Amino acid sequence: MAAKDLVESTISENKITIFSKTYCPYCRRAKTLLTSKFPNVETKIFELDEMNEGSEIQDYLLEKTGQRTVPNIFINQKHVGGCDAVVGLDSKGQLAQLVEANSPSTSKL
Numbered sequence: 574m575a576a577k578d579l580v581e582s583t584i585s586e587n588k589i590t591i592f593s594k595t596y597c598p599y600c601r602r603a604k605t606l607l608t609s610k611f612p613n614v615e616t617k618i619f620e621l622d623e624m625n626e627g628s629e630i631q632d633y634l635l636e637k638t639g640q641r642t643v644p645n646i647f648i649n650q651k652h653v654g655g656c657d658a659v660v661g662l663d664s665k666g667q668l669a670q671l672v673e674a675n676s677p678s679t680s681k682l
C-alpha cells in the first residue's frame with residue numbers, strides 16, 4: 574500500500590494514530606500517556622524505524638501536516654502534533670474531550 578493510502582486509511586479507521594520510532598523518548602512518553610489514559614480506545618501505533626516504507630510515510634506526514642518529527646499524532650482524524658502537544662492538552666484537561674468526541678466521519682450518522 575502506498576504511504577499516503579496507509580496513513581489516510583489508518584487515521585480514518587482509528588480514534589488514535591501515533592507515528593512513532595522505537596528509540597524516541599518523546600514517542601515513548603506520548604505512547605505511555607495515551608495508552609494508559611485510554612486503554613480501551615482504538616489506537617494504532619506505527620514504528621517507522623521498523624518499517625521499509627517508514628521514510629516514505631514520514632515524507633507524506635511532512636507534506637500533510639508540516640511536521641517531520643515523531644511522534645506525529647492524530648486523534649479523531651485531527652492532527653494534534655507531537656509529544657508536547659498531547660502533554661499540553663492533557664495538562665489543560667482537554668485531551669479526554671478530544672479523544673471522546675465523535676469522529677467527524679461518524680458524527681453525521
Ligand SMILES: N[C@@H](CCC(=O)N[C@@H](CS)C(=O)NCC(=O)O)C(=O)O
Nearest residue numbers: 597598599641642643644655656657
Ligand atoms: N518537541 C517534539 C520533539 C520530537 C523529536 O524531536 N523527535 C525526534 C526523535 S526523538 C525526531 O523526530 N527526529 C527526526 C527524525 O527522527 O526524523 C515533540 O514534543 O514531539
